Amino acid sequence: xxxxxxxxxxxVAIFVALPIAVVVPMSFSTSPSLEFPPPAYSxxxxxxxxxxxxxxxxxxxxxVIATGTALLTMILITPAAFAMVRHDFRGRSxxxxxxxxxxxxxxxxxxxxxxxxxxxxGLLQTYLGVILAHACxxxxxxxxxxxxxxxxxDRSYERAAQSLGAPxxxxxxxxxxxxxxxxxxxxxxxxxxxxxxxTTVALFISGRDVATLPKRMFDAIRxxxxxxxxxxxxxxxxxxxxxxxxxxxxQFLLRRVAR
Amino acid sequence: xxxxxxxxxxxxxxxxSLAVDGVSLDIxxxxxxxxxxxxxxxxxxxxxxxxxxxxxxxxHILLAGRAIEPIPAHKRNIGIVFQNxxxxxxxxxxxxxxxxxxxxxxxxxEIADRVTKMLSVVDLSDYADAEPRRLSxxxxxxxxxxxALVFRPDVLLLDEPLGALxxxxxxxxxxxxxxxxxxxxxxxxxxxxxxTEAMTMSDxxxxxxxxxVEQVDVPLAIYNRPMTEFVANFLGDNNVFEGSVTADGRVDxxxxxxxxxxxxxxxxxxxxxxxxxRPESIRPGVExxxxxxxxxxxxxxxxxxxxxxxAATGKNTVKVRLPASEAAGFAIGQTVTVSWQPEHVHIxxxxx
Numbered sequence: 001x002x003x004x005x006x007x008x009x010x011x012v013a014i015f016v017a018l019p020i021a022v023v024v025p026m027s028f029s030t031s032p033s034l035e036f037p038p039p040a041y042s043x044x045x046x047x048x049x050x051x052x053x054x055x056x057x058x059x060x061x062x063x064v065i066a067t068g069t070a071l072l073t074m075i076l077i078t079p080a081a082f083a084m085v086r087h088d089f090r091g092r093s094x095x096x097x098x099x100x101x102x103x104x105x106x107x108x109x110x111x112x113x114x115x116x117x118x119x120x121x122g123l124l125q126t127y128l129g130v131i132l133a134h135a136c137x138x139x140x141x142x143x144x145x146x147x148x149x150x151x152x153x154d155r156s157y158e159r160a161a162q163s164l165g166a167p168x169x170x171x172x173x174x175x176x177x178x179x180x181x182x183x184x185x186x187x188x189x190x191x192x193x194x195x196x197x198x199t200t201v202a203l204f205i206s207g208r209d210v211a212t213l214p215k216r217m218f219d220a221i222r223x224x225x226x227x228x229x230x231x232x233x234x235x236x237x238x239x240x241x242x243x244x245x246x247x248x249x250x251q252f253l254l255r256r257v258a259r
Numbered sequence: 260x261x262x263x264x265x266x267x268x269x270x271x272x273x274x275x276s277l278a279v280d281g282v283s284l285d286i287x288x289x290x291x292x293x294x295x296x297x298x299x300x301x302x303x304x305x306x307x308x309x310x311x312x313x314x315x316x317x318x319h320i321l322l323a324g325r326a327i328e329p330i331p332a333h334k335r336n337i338g339i340v341f342q343n344x345x346x347x348x349x350x351x352x353x354x355x356x357x358x359x360x361x362x363x364x365x366x367x368x369e370i371a372d373r374v375t376k377m378l379s380v381v382d383l384s385d386y387a388d389a390e391p392r393r394l395s396x397x398x399x400x401x402x403x404x405x406x407a408l409v410f411r412p413d414v415l416l417l418d419e420p421l422g423a424l425x426x427x428x429x430x431x432x433x434x435x436x437x438x439x440x441x442x443x444x445x446x447x448x449x450x451x452x453x454x455t456e457a458m459t460m461s462d463x464x465x466x467x468x469x470x471x472v473e474q475v476d477v478p479l480a481i482y483n484r485p486m487t488e489f490v491a492n493f494l495g496d497n498n499v500f501e502g503s504v505t506a507d508g509r510v511d512x513x514x515x516x517x518x519x520x521x522x523x524x525x526x527x528x529x530x531x532x533x534x535x536x537r538p539e540s541i542r543p544g545v546e547x548x549x550x551x552x553x554x555x556x557x558x559x560x561x562x563x564x565x566x567x568x569x570a571a572t573g574k575n576t577v578k579v580r581l582p583a584s585e586a587a588g589f590a591i592g593q594t595v596t597v598s599w600q601p602e603h604v605h606i607x608x609x610x611x
Contacts, residue, residue, distance in 0.1 A: 088273060159312050160345035162332040164406065165362035171333075178349045 020237060027230040034225045049231040058216035059235065062196055064127060065212060069134040069195035070188045073142045076135060078184075081146040086155075103140040110137070111204040118205055125207030133205060134195040141194065142187045149183030182251070189243050197236055260324055261285035262446055263309075263414060268318035270304050278304040280470030281318070286448070291440055293449045295457040296467030297493070302450050305467075306416050309448065311335050322413060333362075338407030338445075339416040342423060344399045346391035352402050353378070353387040359410035377409040380439060397428045401435070408443060415440075415447045421456065433460055454494045458482065466490050484521070484605045491535040491607060496567075498536045499607070500575050503529055510534050510606055514573025515552045520604035533607040538567065538580035540603035548598035552577070556593045561586075570595070 022036050027045055029038030049055045080099060084092065102110070114133045115124070123129030157179060161171035177184065199214040206215050213232055220226045263286040270279040279301040286292050294302035307313040309320055311332030319326050327335060338359075346355050353374050360370040378384050381401040391399055400420060407415060417436070421429045437460055440447055451457055457464050458478045465475045466489070474486045485491035491499050502512035508523030510532050518534050526532055545551055554570035554577050566586035568579040579597060581589075589595070 154343065154345070156341040156343060156345040157347065159310070159332070160339065160341060160406075161347075161358070162312075163310055163335075163337060163339040164359035165333050165336075165410065166358075167331075167333050170362070175347055179347070 023230050023233045023237070026227065027234040029227060029230070031227060034227050034230060045228050045231045049228050049235075052228070055216065055228060055232065058211045058213045059232075061127075061206070061210045062213040065130050065134060065206075065210070066192045066196040068127065068131040069138055070192040072131055072135040073138050073191045074146075074184065074188050077139050077143040077146055077187075081143055081150055084143075085147055085150040099143055100140045102137050107137065107198075107200040111201040114201060115204040124205055125209040127210055130202060130206050130210055130212070133201050134198055137198060137201065138191040138194045142191045145187040145190060146183060149180050149187075153180060182247075185247055189247055193240050193243055196239060262288035262290075262323060263448075264319075264321040265305070265309075266319040266321065268305060268308060268320065269316045270301075270308060270313060271316045277470050279308070279315075282467075282470075282472050284465055284472060284475060286446060288446055289444045291437075291447045291449065291460065291462045293451060293457040293461035293464045294467055295451060295454060295464050295493070297452055300467040301470040302467040303418060306339075306418055306448065306450050309414070310337055310339050310416055336410070336412050337414045337416060338410070338412035339418065340400075340403045340407050340420045342419040344391075344403040346399055346402055346406075348390070348392055350391075351387065352383065352389050352391060352394070355391060355402055356406045356409050358406060363410060373409055377405045380408075380442065381405045381435075396424050397432060400424065400432060404436070404439065408439070408445065412445065415445045417447065417449045419450055419452070421451075421453075429456075436460065458494070466493060468493070483603075485535055485607060488533055488535075488607055491605075496538050496578065496580070498538060498541075498575075498578050499533050500536070501531060501533050504532050512573070512575065514575060515550075515577075518604055519549045519601040520606045521602045522606050524606045534604055535607055536599055536604050538578040539565075541577070541579045541597050541599045543579075543581070543585070543595055543597055545596060545598045549601050550604065551596060551598040553594060553596045554579075556589055556591055556595060559586075559589060559591060568595075 025038055025041075026034060026036055028041045028043065029035065030040040030042045030044060031038055077099075083089075084096060084099075110133070114129070118124045118129050118133075121129075123132065153176065157175050158168075158171050161175040162168065166174065196212075197214055198212075199218065202212040202215045203218060206212050211219070213236060217229050217232050217236075220229050220232075265282050265284040268279055268282040269277065271277045278299075282301065282305055284292075294305065296302045304313060308315050311327070311330065315328060320328055322335075347358070350358070356377055357370045357374045360373060365373075374387070375384070378387055381404055383398060383401055383405070386394060386398065386402075391402060394402065403420070420436070421432050424432060433456060436449075449457075449460060461478055463475060464478055464481050466473045466481065468487075468489045474481060474490045476484075481490060482494055485494070485497075488499050491497045500510075500512045500515060500518070502510040502515075502518070504524055504526045505511050505517055506528045508525060509517050509519055510524070511517045512534065518536075520534055524532050542548070552572060554572050556568050556570050558569035560567040560569070561583075564583055566581050566583055566589075568581065568586075568589060570577045570579070577597075
């Protein structure tokens with residue numbers, strides 16, 4: 001029984017890891033096409049990637065959009081999470097559904113919607129437009145992680161701060177936020193990563209001017225099997241690993257210091 | 260005019276239940292008052308309204324003659340110590356204690372001086388740079404106390420501050436808190452469900468039950484002259500007998516006869532009233548004591564330092580507590596004559 005589960009788990013793990021095991025070596029290949037296994041290894045594709053503005057542009061676009069999305073999402077969902085966790089009010093459960101809606105509505109449907117009315121607002125092919133759309137897509141996950149952190153937070157810290165003379169917002173800044181820093185950090189990183197590799201909406205509204213990395217990859221693979229795509233994939237993967245690696249290493253170090 | 264005055268304070272929650280149901284109380288400047296009661300009796304809700312974390316549904320809180328209900332918590336200048344201490348884990352002990360002074364934008368040097376002085380009051384001068392979680396429970400408690408006192412609050416609120424400590428430390432901290440109180444003279448409200456704590460620490464005790472204050476008085480008066488059956492039973496062990504009022508204001512209990520108490524009751528003769536007698540006040544023999552009864556021993560419980568005898572008379576069970584040295588020779592089934600002095604009996608009026 002146990003062995004069966006172990007075997008199943010291994011198969012799933014291999015299945016999940018295999019694309020990465022294929023893409024990363026391919027990015028170091030010398031082959032002029034997407035070919036696996038690579039005939040020989042070099043960093044030629046990387047040099048090509050970083051010398052081509054049509055690739056570095058989207059990388060910068062994606063970074064700007066993901067950072068902007070993480071900031072905007074955190075600013076929007078933190079007060080929402082406080083309201084939902086701390087207070088009971090009319091329409092609370094309805095609001096909860098509204099907040100989680102982007103999880104349920106298919107992204108393609110939202111993408112078509114954005115495409116139509118962002119055109120009227122002049123938000124197509126702008127950073128602001130993509131950031132707004134991504135903030136909407138990422139808010140449910142960010143909201144859920146921050147809410148979970150807040151539910152486990154002992155309010156007496158905040159009350160103590162207030163009784164000691166801190167106005168509510170100051171109490172949040174100097175007490176609640178530092179104590180819950182890990183929660184906010186994880187939430188912001190999830191948001192960053194989710195925005196960084198979001199494809200569907202970006203495909204519709206990022207256009208040429210603010211094309212994100214996944215959008216550029218999609219365009220590239222449609223035209224020809226350009227091996228530079230594998231570099232973009234490896235970078236995309238690398239950035240996700242880096243973002244989570246940082247938080248893991250930080251936690252590890254903190255725990256060692258605490259001991 | 261008292262310093263802190265609660266006037267017909269009420270708090271109801273959205274469920275409709277009344278957590279606090281008309282609490283009125285006057286507290287003098289420098290007084291140490293304990294809110295004593297079981298959980299859910301409204302004592303903590305009352306405290307939270309004084310601190311400003313809950314707003315009263317009705318009634319007023321006056322501090323030095325001024326209504327403070329519209330004032331937000333951070334402007335009330337009231338110190339509070341929570342059961343879990345709520346020390347900020349990301350600040351050192353000194354930064355925790357200095358927090359209220361930084362919030363008040365005091366000059367750096369003044370903050371440093373006052374923190375140093377306060378830490379020496381609570382005997383933690385060597386721990387200024389320590390992280391709070393490195394300290395023992397008792398030390399954390401004292402940091403919380405220092406932090407709540409360093410800004411010279413008008414009132415200090417303590418919400419079951421010793422609940423998380425073990426018994427020995429608790430007794431130590433009781434003495435410590437009293438010492439600090441007499442040193443600084445700050446008006447203090449102490450919330451607890453522990454009657455021993457209330458008895459040993461308070462100038463006065465307010466006994467809470469079901470959202471109301473049942474009785475407010477000095478500890479010995481609460482113990483010896485309970486005004487309600489709840490108070491009689493909540494503080495220590497008690498015998499409460501029901502009987503009918505006689506023409507001269509005494510109470511006639513079936514099986515025990517007419518009981519003379521330290522007070523007379525002004526109810527109509529024949530109406531019901533209750534009397535409370537402490538088990539330790541009932542002695543074997545008569546020896547000139549006014550109230551006597553003959554009882555048959557039905558059970559003997561040995562507590563080590565004392566022995567509790569149970570006996571039935573009429574509908575009532577009589578509990579008699581004897582020092583262990585006097586308990587030898589009693590057996591189940593034995594008939595004993597016991598007696599007690601009027602000053603150890605108190606008649607409880609029937610309320611309402």
